[in-house]
Amino acid sequence: MARQKQPDPPDHGRRRSLSDPLSAAMLPPPNESPHERESRLQAATDAKRASDAIDDMLRHEQRNRKKNRAEVQVLLLGQSESGKSTCIKQFQLLHTPAAFHAERIAWRAVIYLNLVRSVRRILDALQPETESIDDPADEVDAYSLEPASLIISATGRPESAILGTKVPNYEGYRARLQPLIQLEDRLIRLLSSPDEDEPTHLGPWESLAPQPYTPQPHQNGRPTPTIMIPQTVQTSVPSPMNGTPPASTSSPTSSMRGSEVAIHTSTNWKKAFSLGGKAKSPKSAHSGEIEGWWEDPDDPVHILHACAPYMQEMWRDKNVRERLREKRLRLEESSGFYLNEIPRITAKKYIPTDADVLKARLKTMGVVEHTFLISSGSNRGVHWKIYDVGGARNQRQAWAPYFEDINAIIFLAPISAFDQVLAEDTRVNRVEDSLQLWQQVVSNKLLAKVNIVLFLNKCDLLQAKLEAGVRLSHHMISYGDRPNDYDSVSKYFRNKFGALHHNVTPNKERELYIHLTAVTDTRRTATIISNVRDIIIKGNLRTMKLV
Ligand SMILES: Nc1nc2c(ncn2[C@@H]2O[C@H](COP(=O)(O)OP(=O)(O)OP(=O)(O)O)[C@@H](O)[C@H]2O)c(=O)[nH]1
Numbered sequence: 001m002a003r004q005k006q007p008d009p010p011d012h013g014r015r016r017s018l019s020d021p022l023s024a025a026m027l028p029p030p031n032e033s034p035h036e037r038e039s040r041l042q043a044a045t046d047a048k049r050a051s052d053a054i055d056d057m058l059r060h061e062q063r064n065r066k067k068n069r070a071e072v073q074v075l076l077l078g079q080s081e082s083g084k085s086t087c088i089k090q091f092q093l094l095h096t097p098a099a100f101h102a103e104r105i106a107w108r109a110v111i112y113l114n115l116v117r118s119v120r121r122i123l124d125a126l127q128p129e130t131e132s133i134d135d136p137a138d139e140v141d142a143y144s145l146e147p148a149s150l151i152i153s154a155t156g157r158p159e160s161a162i163l164g165t166k167v168p169n170y171e172g173y174r175a176r177l178q179p180l181i182q183l184e185d186r187l188i189r190l191l192s193s194p195d196e197d198e199p200t201h202l203g204p205w206e207s208l209a210p211q212p213y214t215p216q217p218h219q220n221g222r223p224t225p226t227i228m229i230p231q232t233v234q235t236s237v238p239s240p241m242n243g244t245p246p247a248s249t250s251s252p253t254s255s256m257r258g259s260e261v262a263i264h265t266s267t268n269w270k271k272a273f274s275l276g277g278k279a280k281s282p283k284s285a286h287s288g289e290i291e292g293w294w295e296d297p298d299d300p301v302h303i304l305h306a307c308a309p310y311m312q313e314m315w316r317d318k319n320v321r322e323r324l325r326e327k328r329l330r331l332e333e334s335s336g337f338y339l340n341e342i343p344r345i346t347a348k349k350y351i352p353t354d355a356d357v358l359k360a361r362l363k364t365m366g367v368v369e370h371t372f373l374i375s376s377g378s379n380r381g382v383h384w385k386i387y388d389v390g391g392a393r394n395q396r397q398a399w400a401p402y403f404e405d406i407n408a409i410i411f412l413a414p415i416s417a418f419d420q421v422l423a424e425d426t427r428v429n430r431v432e433d434s435l436q437l438w439q440q441v442v443s444n445k446l447l448a449k450v451n452i453v454l455f456l457n458k459c460d461l462l463q464a465k466l467e468a469g470v471r472l473s474h475h476m477i478s479y480g481d482r483p484n485d486y487d488s489v490s491k492y493f494r495n496k497f498g499a500l501h502h503n504v505t506p507n508k509e510r511e512l513y514i515h516l517t518a519v520t521d522t523r524r525t526a527t528i529i530s531n532v533r534d535i536i537i538k539g540n541l542r543t544m545k546l547v
């Protein structure tokens, strides 16, 4: 509301100090009686007391704000699917377990989606070659699947993949599992718009077409965080890492392919499947029973439950396994793999376990902030802010605004991915990309004083891959004829990343901490996280003393 200009006060003929209007206002009025003087002084004392009380309050609030201010800020960096969000889940399990457990139910939707997607990928892979013989795009697609699960060998496409093992039951599987394909669509819509009463009433699939990433302004110029569900089917042609870049293409074979659905965190995707959401039944809270979504006929669990025997049959079919082997599609090693646990996951009263949630895959877009109160040793509790960033190439421009204030970086490099290519650029080997990214981070002058911890991640998958006979030297020529066992390979990567840091760091004093991790393993990761916590706190104190 606009303030009106007040009329000038009457002039009582006294001299007023024009330079100090406040003292002028405080001057006693002319001809003041003793009684008037007393009440004026009393009013002034009361006003001072009130003003002092306000000052005290402000000081108290400021002290509190300082106390609550994040004292440690950590940035999680690394390429897409390196395990950053999984690492955050481990922090939550350790430091806010009640919140983590409360949210487990909400992850049901993501787990269902991951499972349904694996089924669709099998059906795609089983599609007889003859169906797409005239379509070069489909021919490539039949051979190629998401890079993260495609095992690439330098030897090229085997003869058997071209001929293709016949799967006599293919048509039957496709027909009986069709409801799951529709469910995939519905789950994506439900997660994208948890407030939508009738998710199926949304527009056609095209309305969820890929959204180019446009960081939205947020406070202090930082972008709004977003979460993505990956839908892209990428294609790639095998090539050794140090060799010629492979040809690549991306070939959508259905309207749902080649697109990613953006879920803005502001829409609160967890709401759709949380117990507080509308998916619950009106069951009485007094019965002591968890309110049952299984009594809601619209809940996706019913379709999954009905299709479970067919999913199971297809996954156990020897011809199917052979076909997947021919196509070098090792779903077991891909993100969000639940096919070995179909009956448990599709049970009507299924509640995700901690391990299920850790395995669930949702792609991050933008930067998501997490706050923890972390105590260590005699320290009563320090506020930590941990930023989980999107690691895909088109996300990385959002990292820089966070470089200025942070105290530590945890960098994740998934070393099991030495035979895989990036989803966003299939000419680029994943480990090669991690090394490049690592070099950029550790040579950055803005980050010279920042403590850096390196997680060489997915060591469980690395071990399984080496034991299955996949040779590192086929993909990294520089590995030469060294033994292809876990100890030698992990040592090689440790030295390679360590040497790169040593050569390019602008701060030769900086100590680098390297851990071999499998961040889906809660026990091992809990120990590593407490070590990292102490390292960061100590490093922080050291830096503060230097400043
Ligand atoms: N087996 C195994 N799986 C892992 C490990 N770390 C992460 N994963 C899985 O890999 C997938 C990708 O992990 P995320 O944590 O989502 O990767 P991210 O780095 O956050 O990826 P973006 O959000 O795309 O940047 C998830 O399904 C995880 O469960 C690991 O050490 N071992």
Ligand SMILES: [Mg+2]
Pocket (backbone or CB within 6 Å): 084, 085, 086, 362, 363, 364, 388, 389, 390, 391
């Ligand atoms: Mg993530």
